Amino acid sequence: MSTSTLAVARGATPGAGDAVPPARRVKSLSGLLPFLRPYRGRIALALLFLLLAAAATLVLPVALKSLIDDGLVGSGPGAQLMALRGHFLALFAVGAALGVFSAARFYMVSWIGERVTADLRNAVYAHVVRQSPEFFETTQTGEVLSRLTTDTTLVQTVVGSSLSLGLRNTVMGLGALGMLVVTNPWVMSQVLGILVLVVLPSLYVGRRVRRLSRASQDRVADTSAIAAEVLGAIPVVQSYTQEAREAQRFARATEAAFEVARRRTRVRSLLVAFMITATFGALLWGLYQGTQAVLAGRISAGHLGQTVVYVIILVGSIAVLSEVYGDLLRAAGATERLMELLAARSPVAEPAQPVPLPPSRGGAAVTLSHVTFHYPSRPQVAALADFTLDVRPGETVALVGPSGAGKSTVFQLLLRFYDAQQGTVAIDGVPVGAVALHELRRRIGIVPQDSVIFSADAMDNIRYGRPDASDDEVVAAARAAFAHDFITALPDGYRTFLGERGVRLSGGQRQRIAIARAMLKNPPLLLLDEATSALDAESERVVQAALEAAMADRTTIVIAHRLATVQRADRIVVMDGGRIVDSGTHAELVARGGLYARLAAMQFGRDG
Structure with missing residues (x-):
């Protein structure tokens, strides 16, 4: 055709x-x-x-x-x-x-x-x-x-x-x-x-x-x-x-x-x-x-x-x-x-002479400097406009804001699914366009909002994060993500076939499998895109505790609409219309009375 x-x-x-x-x-x-x-x-x-x-x-x-x-x-x-x-x-x-x-x-x-x-x-x-x-x-x-x-x-x-x-x-x-x-x-x-x-x-x-x-x-x-x-x-x-x-x-x-x-x-x-x-x-x-x-x-x-x-x-x-x-x-x-x-040739091409990333110690440094980006299917609308963000190694930064603010676009550019039209996106001081795609993505772990479960058993689904991992390492990652108990309760335990797209699991169980997969990969940069969105209150508390343990010694960027999950972040970055409109801790942002304060008032008032 x-x-x-x-x-x-x-x-x-x-x-x-x-x-x-x-x-x-x-x-x-x-x-x-x-x-x-x-x-x-x-x-x-x-x-x-x-x-x-x-x-x-x-x-x-x-x-x-x-x-x-x-x-x-x-x-x-x-x-x-x-x-x-x-x-x-x-x-x-x-x-x-x-x-x-x-x-x-x-x-x-x-x-x-x-x-x-x-x-x-x-x-x-x-x-x-x-x-x-x-x-x-x-x-x-x-x-x-x-x-x-x-x-x-x-x-x-x-x-x-x-x-x-x-x-x-x-x-x-x-x-x-x-x-x-x-x-x-x-x-x-x-x-x-x-x-x-x-x-x-x-x-x-x-x-x-x-x-x-x-x-x-x-x-x-x-x-x-x-x-x-x-x-x-x-x-x-x-x-x-x-x-x-x-x-x-x-x-x-x-x-x-x-x-x-x-x-x-x-x-x-x-x-x-x-x-x-x-x-x-x-x-x-x-x-x-x-x-x-x-x-x-x-x-x-x-x-x-x-x-x-x-x-x-x-x-x-x-x-x-x-x-x-x-x-x-x-x-x-x-x-x-x-x-x-x-x-067909992907616009995201491998660099002719890849630049190696320096050894990572205590997490990765992330820099987005004056980035402007338009999605190819929406060339008239800027997903990010003159966007600048610096994340220190080991820091946990939360991105919050209304839908369409550009939060997920930051993840897309870090993973180099797209290239920015203007500005620089760098990890550990090296522009992502100069790094081999495999090496770049090997340093990044992601837990997406819609957890992807493959037509395989639980063991293989978690091992997808690191194919050479042993069974004991897979089980350890599942325990850390509080997935071990429900997996062992399945008919064949870790060898239970999970069905196409994980139809045999609940939304929260699929999410914990995805979290265990990212933990097993053990990357210096962890991206969490509404990682607890499908969990009930009790599961969210235990998984949040597991995520906080996983965040140690690595850089973490969190996207969350539920503000209760980001209150303990080192820094909260408030985005709107592809720009940063405010930044600070939860207490600082609430005290300033801006967009974050309005979102918090609506959400916590509603939750209460």
């Missing part, structure tokens, strides 16, 4: 979501060459078997001519019987060779197809997971999944089957045509002239089939995007009783995909019918001329039989090639879509 088409499908301005400039869009299957190149030896072997199988097929008519002219004509009964045995043995040998070479060709091309598809799928997935969040602002997850599944399956069909069939039938068709030209030069010169008239309109119609094939894949991707979005929000869909509406929306997308596929199939069917009918008519004309030559005594019966078989091979090859041509057109569209993903 072209990115401009994606933008239109999502209701955006055409071109606004373009991830790949038009000049870089891949227009053919040549995008697969880098994935085929490592298997040159196997491809050469597959081509050898293909040629041998085609050669065996082309030898059959010659053997048949010999059988008719030498085995059935002109000899006595005894000599005929011996000659027939020899000819039939020769035919069997040719058939056996054809079977062996065809089987070898099938295995080799099938292996290549499976291997290339797996490599392509891995490459696309590995590339996509390295994209910055800006990429996912303009690209739906369901569309990416469609490209990883449907499109790669089409490529597999072509590389592992259709391409081989096309090459084999091309060789056999050209071989049969060559033999017909050699044995019947005058007649076949007429036939070739007719075939040229067949090919030219076929190429024109083929381009239309390719466009419709691409459009068909786009519509299928739309259905995948809808399904991924809705299935990921089933509780919301069902709580608002929108099941029927979502089913209708999916059905409309499916019908749109069917309609484009129907148009593609209709055009492709007309193309196949035209090619086969015109080719068959041209070759029948050649056969008619051949029968006249036999009657006139200019050629033998065996010669005519040989010609008939070559005509059958040629017509069959053209019929297969017309089908393969349609498959190639569909795969070309799928390849373009996959290459678009691979060509």
